[in-house]
Amino acid sequence: MSAARRTAPETSSPRAAPAWRAAVRLLALAGMVVAASAARGQDAAARQIVLAASERVPYVGESLPGKGYVAELVTEALRTQGWTVQFRFVPPARALLLAARGEVHGVLPVATGDAELPETLQVSSAFPGDTLGLLKKKSTALPADVDLDAGLQAVAAGLSQRGLTLGVVRRGEPDPAMSGVELASDDLQNIDKLDRDRVRLLLIDRFTAADLITGRRPQLIGKLAFVPGLAQSRPFHVAFNVKSSEGRRRLAVFDAGLRRLASDGGLERILARHGLQPAAPSATGNGEVRLTIGTVNNADMLLMRELAREYEARHPRVKLHWRVMDEGTLRTRLLSDLAIHDGQFDVVTLGSYEVPLWARRGWLVPPPTPAPAYDVADIFPSVRASLSHEGRLFALPFYAESSITYYRRDLLDAAGLRMPPQPSWDDIAHAAERLHQPSQGVYGVCLRGRPGWGENMTLVSTMVNAYGGRWFDESWRPEITSPAWQSAVSMYATLLRRWGPPDADRNGYNENLRLFSAGRCAIWVDATVAAGALYDARRSRVADKVGVVAAPRAVTARGSAWLWSWSLAVPHSSPRAAEAQAFIAWATSRGYIQSVAKRHGWVAVPPGTRRSTYASRDYRAAAPFHATVQAALANAEDDALTLNRHYVGIQYVGIPEFASIGGQVAVEVSRVLGGQVPVRDALQRAQAAAAAGMAAAGYTGKD
Template sequence: MHHLPPLSSTNTLGPMFCRPQLRKPQLRKPLALLIGAVAMTAGAAQAETITVATVNNNDMVIMQSLTEEFEKAHPDITLDWVVLEENVLRQRMTTDIATQGGQFDVMTIGSYEVPIWAERGWLVPLDNLPEDYQESDLLKPVRDGLSHDGVLNALPFYAESSMLYYRTDLFEQAGIEMPEQPTWQQVHDWAETLHDPENNVSGICLRGKPGWGENMAFVSTLVNTFGGRWFDMDWNPEINSEAWQNAISFYVDLLNNYGPAGATSNGFNENLALFSRGNCAMWVDATSAAGKLFNPDESKVADRLGFAPAPVAETPKGSHWLWAWSLAIPASSNSPDAARTFITWATSQDYVNLVGETQGWTSVPPGTRQSTYDNENYQQAAPFAGFVVDAINAADPLDSSLEPNPYVGVQFVGIPEFQAVGTQVGQMVASALSGDTSVEQALSAAQNATERTMKRAGYPK
């Protein structure tokens, strides 16, 4: 916002009143300026402030940096930002929405929360979007995941699947050729070969920070491809199954032997920083990291970066996830119209173009619009573009495990209880990774805790 300086700091009125010889017509201009200044000040005072809560990921940091662009185009709306670490954001959002606290006008939530919160009437439905928003341009898997009864309840800011990133220079030096579809056993062997702590290079980096959307987002896909699932068809937990035991034992062994020190502190952002500095030979995580890693201004490995599909073990099912960070309006917002104006701007084709032109095309929010992937500028700047959109379209939340399951979701279970379940299990998996408990003890405790939670919630239903 640009406010006029106080009238006392200008000479607008001083000369006018000390020269009585001025003719009357000449008084009109300064008086008009005064009236205009008062009107503008009043207009500025009436600007509606909306509070936007978002996660501290790179794409959202860029969105926040473009505040002035939005406010310039919409002088009647001021943005107030609350930017939080992922686990903290989720906790704050959930508490506020469940209590109808009204602290936020825009919430950054994901594919897990949207259908659950929409069903409870906690979100403002986003029907009758402006024609120029081009809703049909949104990728169908993303659009479907954010809809309830056929109506969008959040607009996708960026969407992602998961993939394997690797250092092509280290692979070439070791004589390793990346196959079209890597396996987890191959990844283990490569990590062993490439692990070089003396030169500050870990064989592999993976999420270890506990949280249903942190370590468990990755761990769930690992369990899927090892043949496991969260629940059987009668909603009985299977966390102490052989598939879970094999997957978590593999994960703990891999990270403890060939991962960075203190892995239980590393989530998405921490591993992104490690990989972009050259401290990881491999990293399996979100496709949304590709833009930053391929940007030479942001990444030291931009010129030696390879990518491949997320690894598989017993089955390819559920090996790569599907997620959309999205902007939603809580029903408790006092400024839903202004919030709607902002979220349609921030998720529009025009916004994608604005980021591409001002920040570089590798920095545009990925995974939401077909037009992004049809854009020649993006295709030239982002060699991963086609790969990512194929991965998003191939992820199947309705068929994510070797054995049939009763839930929707690849790296999460689409029921309200999963936030508690996933958080509990994530803490227990982290305790096994840190060596505070054995894998068997951790999974037994996770199984018991999940059984209690599900029983209290009235499952099976």
């Protein structure tokens, strides 16, 4: 080392020496930070569990909300213990193999009766699982001497030995050597075999059957039924590889988290979110009548649940049991309840799409003629028409909506922008780009991204209309690969991927409402019903900064805003129709609206249904958005009648098969948002799925 280098510290000025020492200390501190960060990273990696998961609808699945009830339960159980989880979706046999080899830490879900586990795997504590039963065509008669008290497995074995071929999924239950058993790779394949009389009975979970029928084979709704009196509940487990002490530790951590969820009510809340909680008893021992109400988890319905305590106080014999779910889950659970004739609901929340279709099939009990005080004539004619079949009401409206554009006036003013009274989608894109400031917590635009025919497709369908497209031609051939669909979905994907919030494909109405109310969205195109919450200073941080204009258009003015009504109805399966109808009349009455106004202010009342609401000076003063909403409802009503001569609907198609087809297309559109596929590929896959669904339902060649 040179003398100059050796003596540098000594010959440095008195002011330089402290700086040199500070630099050394800073480097040392930086090393400690890096080491600590690395240690935290190693600890985080050590606290992550990787599980192989196999699809088992509706309990776990890659395309299900939250990846399904089981995945959400496992995630939450581990989170309570400071751990995380990663899921790898593979076929069942592959999942077991990966776990047995130790290539993943475990496998789920494992049910009693599944294939025998390898010695390296040990199951966790139990949590709610599935319920097996025997599904058949309604026309299939069982031998008169069948002893249903013998139990599910014994009855299944006896029937298969008597020539009623039993369809079973290849999971190891029951014994494949049993005579009269035909194995299949999955439950949907078995349902198709049952439809084609290749098997006469299916051993299948009740919810799995219901969801596959409604989601993939809607033409079979009402044609199949479970053998009554036969059910076998099976708990689920997670099987962990316990070959090492770390594996045993992971098992113990999950079990501890599961106990935590069971004790604090978390398990019940997760079941409820997925619509899988057990049915409530219909009556109590003291003569009370329990009404089970299935409804959507938006603010208006939650307010109804709160105010319904008044109804219970006036009707002490009636006890209300609420099952509150998001839109997609609610639709699935209500329709699947009908598909397998479960009869779990007394009051159902339906929309303009379902009511006429369900009424035509005889699934709804029409309300009795309301008392004069109810004033049916006060309900807007378009709303009454949307809930009628052959001129008769089959549901009573709780609120009605169209769609409009919400925007932040303060942000546009600061950027020197002006929102036109009738914006185009190009206008929305231009403004979203200018207003997108994620570093400051503001996203340029918020739109529904969660997959579902009533979620992302509600908006996308109106965008397709605005770009001049449609779902089907006059011969019921899908047109999903048309230039209009390409333009609409490309614009939709561009808006959300460039200027939307993170993970936009997880956001539905409620998530976007929370974002906008918190000041996180510059623009939001969605339901007019949100206006009441956004202009309410008790629920919105931007109540004094919101502007509203019409829903965006593109190449045509037709069909750019939707028309919808959430209503209450009584399914034919309810044995308590009289009590249920009385509750519905109360919840949709003028008196209920007055009660909401008295307790929460006029801005919070259910909108869009009654002339008297919009004639009220108090409402008009409290709701500066009322004129825009009324115009949107009126324009949407006109569009619904003239947009397409072949079918009724703006954001939906008024045929029974649409829920299934729309749901499949919704998943493909969601994959575009996630960056998994380009628009063209997604639309081609959607076109193929829609064409197959229409052909299976017998629409090919219809005019």
